[in-house]
Amino acid sequence: MVKRSEAALDLTFSALADPTRRSILKSLSHGEWRVTDLAEPFAMSLPAVSKHVSVLEKAGLLKRSRLGREHYLKLEAAPMRQAATWIEHYRKFWEGSLDELARYLESNPVSPTSNQKPKKGKKA
Amino acid sequence: MNTIETTQPLVISRLIKAPRERVFEVWTTPELAQWICPGERRVVSSQVDLRVGGAYAIHLETDDGPVTFGGIYRKIQKPAQIVFTWVIGDCLPEYAGHQSQVTVDLAEEKGGTRLTLTHEGLPNAELAEKHGRGWNGSLDNLEKQV
Numbered sequence: 001m002v003k004r005s006e007a008a009l010d011l012t013f014s015a016l017a018d019p020t021r022r023s024i025l026k027s028l029s030h031g032e033w034r035v036t037d038l039a040e041p042f043a044m045s046l047p048a049v050s051k052h053v054s055v056l057e058k059a060g061l062l063k064r065s066r067l068g069r070e071h072y073l074k075l076e077a078a079p080m081r082q083a084a085t086w087i088e089h090y091r092k093f094w095e096g097s098l099d100e101l102a103r104y105l106e107s108n109p110v111s112p113t114s115n116q117k118p119k120k121g122k123k124a
Numbered sequence: 125m126n127t128i129e130t131t132q133p134l135v136i137s138r139l140i141k142a143p144r145e146r147v148f149e150v151w152t153t154p155e156l157a158q159w160i161c162p163g164e165r166r167v168v169s170s171q172v173d174l175r176v177g178g179a180y181a182i183h184l185e186t187d188d189g190p191v192t193f194g195g196i197y198r199k200i201q202k203p204a205q206i207v208f209t210w211v212i213g214d215c216l217p218e219y220a221g222h223q224s225q226v227t228v229d230l231a232e233e234k235g236g237t238r239l240t241l242t243h244e245g246l247p248n249a250e251l252a253e254k255h256g257r258g259w260n261g262s263l264d265n266l267e268k269q270v
Contacts (some may be wrong), residue, residue, distance in 0.1 A: 087246065091134055098239070100159040102151065106142075
């Protein structure tokens with residue numbers, strides 16, 4: 001399960017690691033596009049754009065549907081957004097907690113339990 | 125077709141200016157309640173049963189009301205690693221009972237202890253939809269990300 005999610009993560013990040021692909025996703029955030037229209041703003045051949053589209057598709061970030069000869073592309077952002085929201089929620093939580101932990105250890109450097117053995121010397 | 129079924133793990137790394145044994149201790153004793161919830165809070169109770177399969181539970185009173193944390197220890201490797209489940213309590217009723225997993229790795233480093241926290245298995249899109257939280261409308265979050 002972990003492996004699977006890491007593989008998916010690798011795909012997502014490598015898909016997002018390219019400025020053209022990020023632009024494609026941004027365009028798609030405004031609605032469905034035909035591959036041919038999508039290629040226009042990029043000074044790029046249709047096959048070149050198609051290659052980027054395939055990478056995004058493999059990462060599950062967009063969905064392709066066919067109508068006759070035309071390919072329509074749609075953003076599949078929900079999983080990514082959902083992930084981002086949770087990650088953000090817990091990041092805030094843990095960052096805050098770890099700040100608190102650092103402060104707590106500064107003012108309580110030694111164990112409060114009296115039956116605790118005296119502090120051992122630092123291991124070399 | 126590939127879709128992202130689980131969310132990516134959250135990883136946070138910090139250098140804590142304290143010996144590793146002490147950092148391990150504040151994670152694995154009721155002292156946990158003294159720092160784990162940031163902000164103004166009062167500890168109502170805290171229990172720690174430090175053994176694999178044992179539970180920890182912390183009840184706090186915060187400005188936003190009572191908050192409960194808890195879970196089960198899955199791996200204890202003193203003083204290097206603790207793995208425990210994280211169960212969403214009543215603070216997020218729509219996700220209450222959802223389980224994720226936290227791994228805390230502690231390594232000795234110059235100046236203190238390197239703490240690496242990995243939180244994985246957070247609720248995914250499917251779970252969110254099950255709970256009726258659609259993600260329609262704005263794509264602001266995505267735009268921020270890309």
